[in-house]
Amino acid sequence: MKKPPTIRDVAAAAGVSVSVVSRVLNPESGPVAPAKRETVLRVIEELAYRPRAAARELSVGSTPTVGLVVADLANPFFAQLADRIVWEARSHGVQVMVMTTQEDPHLEADSLDTLLDRSVAGVIATPTGANIEKWARLQSMGVDVVFVDRTIPELGNVDVVSIANVDSARRATEYLLSLGHKRIGLISGPVTTSTGRARIEGYQSAHETYSVSMDPQLIRDVPFRGEGGGDAVGSLLALPERPTGLIVANTAQVQSSVRRLIQTGVQIPEDLSVIVFDDNPWTELTTPPLSVLRQPIDMLAVHSLELVLGRMQGKLPSTPRVIEVNADFVPRSSCSPLLLTPSR
Amino acid sequence: MKKPPTIRDVAAAAGVSVSVVSRVLNPESGPVAPAKRETVLRVIEELAYRPRAAARELSVGSTPTVGLVVADLANPFFAQLADRIVWEARSHGVQVMVMTTQEDPHLEADSLDTLLDRSVAGVIATPTGANIEKWARLQSMGVDVVFVDRTIPELGNVDVVSIANVDSARRATEYLLSLGHKRIGLISGPVTTSTGRARIEGYQSAHETYSVSMDPQLIRDVPFRGEGGGDAVGSLLALPERPTGLIVANTAQVQSSVRRLIQTGVQIPEDLSVIVFDDNPWTELTTPPLSVLRQPIDMLAVHSLELVLGRMQGKLPSTPRVIEVNADFVPRSSCSPLLLTPSR
DNA sequence: AACCGGAGTGGAACCGGTTCCACATTTGTA
DNA sequence: TACAAATGTGGAACCGGTTCCACTCCGGTT
Numbered sequence: 001m002k003k004p005p006t007i008r009d010v011a012a013a014a015g016v017s018v019s020v021v022s023r024v025l026n027p028e029s030g031p032v033a034p035a036k037r038e039t040v041l042r043v044i045e046e047l048a049y050r051p052r053a054a055a056r057e058l059s060v061g062s063t064p065t066v067g068l069v070v071a072d073l074a075n076p077f078f079a080q081l082a083d084r085i086v087w088e089a090r091s092h093g094v095q096v097m098v099m100t101t102q103e104d105p106h107l108e109a110d111s112l113d114t115l116l117d118r119s120v121a122g123v124i125a126t127p128t129g130a131n132i133e134k135w136a137r138l139q140s141m142g143v144d145v146v147f148v149d150r151t152i153p154e155l156g157n158v159d160v161v162s163i164a165n166v167d168s169a170r171r172a173t174e175y176l177l178s179l180g181h182k183r184i185g186l187i188s189g190p191v192t193t194s195t196g197r198a199r200i201e202g203y204q205s206a207h208e209t210y211s212v213s214m215d216p217q218l219i220r221d222v223p224f225r226g227e228g229g230g231d232a233v234g235s236l237l238a239l240p241e242r243p244t245g246l247i248v249a250n251t252a253q254v255q256s257s258v259r260r261l262i263q264t265g266v267q268i269p270e271d272l273s274v275i276v277f278d279d280n281p282w283t284e285l286t287t288p289p290l291s292v293l294r295q296p297i298d299m300l301a302v303h304s305l306e307l308v309l310g311r312m313q314g315k316l317p318s319t320p321r322v323i324e325v326n327a328d329f330v331p332r333s334s335c336s337p338l339l340l341t342p343s344r
Numbered sequence: 345m346k347k348p349p350t351i352r353d354v355a356a357a358a359g360v361s362v363s364v365v366s367r368v369l370n371p372e373s374g375p376v377a378p379a380k381r382e383t384v385l386r387v388i389e390e391l392a393y394r395p396r397a398a399a400r401e402l403s404v405g406s407t408p409t410v411g412l413v414v415a416d417l418a419n420p421f422f423a424q425l426a427d428r429i430v431w432e433a434r435s436h437g438v439q440v441m442v443m444t445t446q447e448d449p450h451l452e453a454d455s456l457d458t459l460l461d462r463s464v465a466g467v468i469a470t471p472t473g474a475n476i477e478k479w480a481r482l483q484s485m486g487v488d489v490v491f492v493d494r495t496i497p498e499l500g501n502v503d504v505v506s507i508a509n510v511d512s513a514r515r516a517t518e519y520l521l522s523l524g525h526k527r528i529g530l531i532s533g534p535v536t537t538s539t540g541r542a543r544i545e546g547y548q549s550a551h552e553t554y555s556v557s558m559d560p561q562l563i564r565d566v567p568f569r570g571e572g573g574g575d576a577v578g579s580l581l582a583l584p585e586r587p588t589g590l591i592v593a594n595t596a597q598v599q600s601s602v603r604r605l606i607q608t609g610v611q612i613p614e615d616l617s618v619i620v621f622d623d624n625p626w627t628e629l630t631t632p633p634l635s636v637l638r639q640p641i642d643m644l645a646v647h648s649l650e651l652v653l654g655r656m657q658g659k660l661p662s663t664p665r666v667i668e669v670n671a672d673f674v675p676r677s678s679c680s681p682l683l684l685t686p687s688r
Numbered sequence: 689a690a691c692c693g694g695a696g697t698g699g700a701a702c703c704g705g706t707t708c709c710a711c712a713t714t715t716g717t718a
Numbered sequence: 719t720a721c722a723a724a725t726g727t728g729g730a731a732c733c734g735g736t737t738c739c740a741c742t743c744c745g746g747t748t
Contacts, residue, residue, distance in 0.1 A: 004485065006734055017698040022736060029737075031695055053461045054401040055735035058703050063398070072427065079423035083416065086444050090451070095458060098442040100430050107434070114439060117397045141348065255625050262629060281599050282626030285606060350704055361728040366706060373707075375725055399704035403733050 005047045014043040025051060057119060065095040066308055067115035069125035071103050071224065076280050077251050077295065078126065081148070084301030085124060092309060103224050105130035112138055122308035127152050129193050144311035148304040151194045159311070161304045161323045163295050165195050168327045169202025169249055170209075172275045172293055175329065176245040177210040180338035181273060184245035185236040186219045187229055187253060196221055199249040199277075218243055222253055229253025230260035237264060244338055248276040251295075258286065273335035288333035299325040349391045358387040369395060401463060409439040410652055411459035413469035415447050415568065420624045421595050421639065422470065425492070428645030429468060436653060447568050449474035456482055466652035471496050473536050488655035492648040495538045503655070505648045505667045507639050509539050512671040513546025514553075516591050516619045516637055519673065521554040524682035525589035525617060529580040530563045531573055531601060532593045540565055543593040543621075562587055566597055573597025574604035581608060588616060588682055595622040595639075602630065617679035632677035643669040 007025075011018045016036055023030040024040045032040075043049075057063040068085055070078045082098055089096045097118065099111040108128050112135070115123055122144040127135065135155055139145055144159075151160045169186075176184050186203050189196035200219060207214045217239065222228030229250060236243055248257045254276045266272050268288060276283060279294035303323050310316040351369075355362045360380055367374040368384045376384075387393075401407040412429055414422045426442055433440045441462065443455040452472050456479070459467060466488040471479065479499055483489055490503045513530075520528050530547050533540035544563060551558045561583060566572030573594060580587055592601045598620045610616050612632060620627065623638035647667050654660040 007736095008734080018735085019698060019737080020696085023697095026736080031697095033696060036696085050457065050461055052402070052463060052734060054398045054407070054463060055703095055733075057398040058396070058402050058705085058734080059736045061703075073417065073430070074420075074424045074427045076418075076420055076423065079420065079427075080418045082423075082442075083418045083444060086417070086442065087446070090454070095462075096442070098426075098430065098440070100427060102431070110434070113394065117394055118439075119396060119398060255629070258629055280626070282624070282629060285599070285602055285626060285630050287631035351706095352704080362705085363707080363728060364726085367727095370706080375727095377726060380726090396704060399733090400706075401733095402704080402735085403706045405733075 004052075005049045007049075007051065010040065010043055010047060010049050013047065014040045016040060062119045062121045063095075064093065064312075065097060065118065065120045066305075066312075067097045067099065067111070067118075067120045067123040067125075069099050069101060069108065069111050069115070069123060069127075071101055071126050071128070072252070073098075073100055075252055077278050077297070080297045081301055084298055085305055088301055088305045092305070094309065101128055103128055109134055116141065116143070121312045122146070124148055124304045124308055126150050129190075144308055146304050146308045146311075148300055149195065153194060157320050159304075159307045159321045159323075161300055161307065161325070162195070163300070163327045164324045165198035166202040166205065168277070168293050168329075169199035169247070170206045171202075171329050172247050172249070172277075173203045173206035174209065175291075175331070176247070176273055176275065176335065177206060177212060179245075179273065179335060181243075181245035182212055182338070183215065183218060183241060183243040184247060185232075185243040186247050186249060187232045187236075187257060188219065188221050188249045189252075190223055191221050196250075203247070203249075215241075222250060224250065224252040227256045229255070229257035233257045233260040234264070237266065243272070245273045245335075246275070248274070251278040254278065254280065254283075258290070262286075268334050269336040273338075275335065279330060284332065290334045291332045292330050294328040294330050296325050296327065348396075349393045351393075351395065354384065354387050354391060354393050357391065358384045360384060406463045406465045407439075408437065408656075409441060409462065409464045410649075410656075411441045411443065411455070411462075411464045411467040411469075413443050413445060413452065413455050413459070413467060413471075415445055415470050415472070416596070417442075417444055419596050421622050421641070424641050425645055428642055429649055432645055432649045436649070438653065445472055447472055453478055460485065460487070465656045466490070468492055468648045468652055470494050473534075473538075488652055490648050490652045490655075492644055493539065497538060501664050503648075503651045503665045503667075505644055505651065505669070506539070507644070507671045508668045509542035510546040510549065512621070512637050512673075513543035513591070513593055514550045515546075515673050516593070516621075517547045517550035518553065519635075519675070520589040520591070520617055520619065520679065521550060521556060523589075523617065523679060525587075526556055526682070527559065527562060527585060527587040528589035528591060529576075529587040530591050530593060531576045531580075531597055532563065532565050533596075534567055535565050540594075547591070547593075559585075566594060568594065568596040571600045573599070573601035577601045577604040578608070581610065589679075590616055590618050592618070592620040598622065598624065598627075602634070606630075612678050613680040617682075619679060623674060628676065634678045635676045636674050638672040638674050640669050640671065 007018050007021050011021045020032055020036060021040055023032045024037050068082060070082050073079050086096045101108040101111060105128050109131050124146045126149045127147055129152060132152060132154055146159045148161045188199045191197055204214060220232040222232050248254050268274050275291045277293045279292045283290040283292050307321060351362050351365050355365045364376055364380060365384055367376045368381050412426060414426050417423050430440045445452040445455060449472050453475050468490045470493045471491055473496055476496060476498055492505045495504045532543045535541055548558060564576040566576050592598050612618050619635045621637045623636045627634040627636050651665060
């Protein structure tokens, strides 16, 4: 319980001034005679001295730490994203403060305040979509902001890393259309989010390409939280003209949607061809294994971290970067041609 | 990009001394005239002043932050645990620094150093089992340590929160024994970990109770990382005398084990009755839904946080606390009596 | 022989809070 | 009425680093 040594303790033990010790600690900040450097390093070792982060932060004004504001760690997509980002950051010698918003704008606002208090130099976030002025304020304080997976179009000057949402939704839809399906249900995220809108757009675009008319009843936008996916599945299946295909484009609702499908005993793919967004590990453990759009989580993590670090070091041009990575479509056994279904 | 206001700016604008502002910020530290308090609060509001965490930390010496050192966020069990702990901590006004070890003692050591540098007051961890002297050093520096899920028996004076591992494994085993199974495979964690040992112990104890002799070949301890579970499944099924029951007691290996079971086309439960540890959401989406031992993640989170906060406030007796919470056995359709299987 | 420039060093201010202490004012009590 | 106690206030030291600056040695130029 005795207090840890300070830089002055080290200086005294090594018979030099604190300036010298500090210069040994940060080699770029000035010259030190090789002999003294040696001595100082030895003393540091002996005393097991470690500089206190708070002191350095206070005097330097910021800290090589990035905040990670993620919606929900209980969602495997975000959890894996966080895991990769934390891992990647460590290899760059950067700390990560992980915060969760549970999709609640108030909690998001809290998180941003906290990160501001801790003087983080950069933030990687999956924004809820609200708190626009708060994000702007953060930027105006010199904090570099990178959005990942989603974005807020109203906010300029933000780097964004996401999957090609329009294209991904289009490909999934076109795949089902090419199998002959005409009525395809879509469960997407809220239209208030960029991903929700983009995926609906891709869905529509595919219908135009195939000259298939589109029934707006088949599009359901549901919140990220809660069991909305299951309910949407229920009501889609209850339609007089039941869909023969289903795309679950809301990653947070895949579980509840699939659970409902299983509960209601729908035969997949005989009664319903299914594609879900995001390749959670269990999607190939179901019967049948589900066709998925796999989001390249590693790419998202690497790019977002690269961007935020690049900004922090001022190595990037000031124009905002938008990086879109392609998602892989992984066909499995949950889709079949409509032809197989006898007219009902 | 202009610099944020400091406490001295606030003092100047309110026409008081910094001491007064500080006392308004921390009410317990001294009296302030109601009128001045009012003024100061207004000025704080106007200037959008926020105290910088680093300055406070430097002067106070520690910070109301707990470190969370978790093995692997990509594992849903740990991810959910982290989610709950972060959430719970926030409601207590406490920050959480999340770090991951990927089960690597070196990374764990790094994490502990970092947490020490940041002067955290407490740490909640799922230890790898190594770094014993490092943990001890952390404690000797006055950091409160709580282990969750696993422990290191060699380390005294640590609070531990875990599920009743022996009992849980015993119940799972007894359930299969009571269904008439005599040859039950067990895939557990490494015997170097407390959970691994305890679950094997429960498995053995159940065999004694039922006076069923035990074939050591059926016990496989595999690492947490990698695909060991799948391989263990493969080799268990390749035994001349194949097991008719299987318990996967290594939460990190459930996925790879189940994947292998599905790949090899084993009929569950006809050929093999299966119980897995931990109720990941997808365990009821497989065919058939899997019988599971559900770890009460909420309880683990709440208790561990309560313990570490209690210690930090010095409200707990100095004797270490060990809290065991019971896991629920949730029977689903992946187990059936041995009788149903005709002699092969 | 006088001068210049750079390597190496230590002193001290500074970052933005907290807290101790001395002092002034008000209130309560004998 | 006098004096003790409680209340309120500001000054200044302090936490542990970083960094600016002045200063001392050097060797190398003219």
